[in-house]
């Protein structure tokens with residue numbers, strides 16, 4: 409599939425520049441790991457993010473005054489496409505995509521000076537402390553408390569599903585500073601030092617056997633007042649601004665294209681030419697194409713200064729459905745060899761994996777990707793948004 413965008417000469421030149429840059433800095437071994445959807449190490453991520461920083465491209469969405477790349481919407485689209493098609497790692501979003509723009513919009517000058525340069529240079533790893541054991545979709549019901557004690561707040565509570573908190577130096581976090589009134593009121597936005605006394609990170613192992621998410625206990629954690637972003641009680645407004653940024657590039661069209669290309673290579677290697685299977689692959693490809701055109705319509709609107717509304721929900725739903733369908737086709741394409749770790753179950757740890765190289769990551773990827781219809785606002789919640797905002801129900 410080629411890019412469906414009639415590129416102006418300067419955008420074509422930009423695309424070539426991006427391709428050249430990626431070819432020069434992305435190691436083939438790392439691209440292979442991304443293509444095969446293997447878990448990346450912290451160093452893998454840092455290598456890529458620091459290369460982007462060196463080129464001035466670590467933060468496509470930040471204004472240039474704060475070190476952002478200053479891309480136009482079309483350039484951002486091209487950049488995202490080219491990175492995904494070359495199997496570059498996804499940007500870890502918590503610093504660059506989420507809290508960075510929050511600080512630019514709502515942070516004090518001191519917070520900007522202290523945090524933004526380290527986020528840009530990936531010198532500090534951030535994680536997101538929104539969800540709690542009883543508060544996911546209904547985030548405003550969160551119960552972590554922050555009590556004022558002189559020039560500090562003292563935080564008490566539990567955050568959960570916290571992605572890659574095991575690597576994090578800092579966590580941005582919502583906590584309740586007031587009660588009474590609507591549940592959205594009385595929430596404040598804090599920047600927490602993950603190395604502070606009282607912070608405990610406990611792994612949650614997902615059903616692909618990997619450690620990607622965590623529980624974070626906050627037990628009397630002292631947070632200086634200067635690490636509250638915005639006014640006390642203004643956290644919900646900031647939380648919503650941040651969730652808007654979380655949906656940036658949510659459809660993952662280019663990443664799905666990369667996985668579809670991988671599926672076709674595997675089909676060729678497996679000599680899989682059943683017309684029924686090929687028909688199913690074609691159906692997914694058609695859906696992906698339609699999604700890409702929807703995404704391009706949004707890029708065009710952004711280029712004309714309009715910001716996306718409920719379309720983001722549509723992209724999230726359809727993008728995750730297509731991506732999950734591709735993981736299912738991959739499992740079927742490798743057949744019996746997809747059985748996860750069957751050699752371990754039968755033979756103990758000393759046996760090499762059975763089957764072709766490309767097969768052993770297929771099932772873990774299938775299992776792992778179930779998460780995409782849950783995180784970033786579950787697909788049911790996205791449907792509620794469409795029902796309200798588009799259908800007026």
Ligand SMILES: Cc1cc2nc3c(=O)[nH]c(=O)nc-3n(C[C@H](O)[C@H](O)[C@H](O)COP(=O)(O)OP(=O)(O)OC[C@H]3O[C@@H](n4cnc5c(N)ncnc54)[C@H](O)[C@@H]3O)c2cc1C
Pocket residue numbers: 535536537538539541542543544545546568569570571572621779782783784785786787788789792
């Ligand atoms: C892999 C992964 C990584 C994550 N990383 C982070 C992270 O780094 N930081 C963070 O803060 N959070 C993170 N999350 C949490 C994520 O945002 C929540 O899981 C999500 O918001 C859903 O909340 P919940 O799990 O509590 O489910 P619940 O809200 O309890 O929902 C359970 C089910 O009910 C449905 N449901 C709930 N309310 C409604 C409704 N009103 N209408 C229709 N259906 C409804 C949901 O769609 C879902 O199917 C992560 C989640 C996953 C799976």
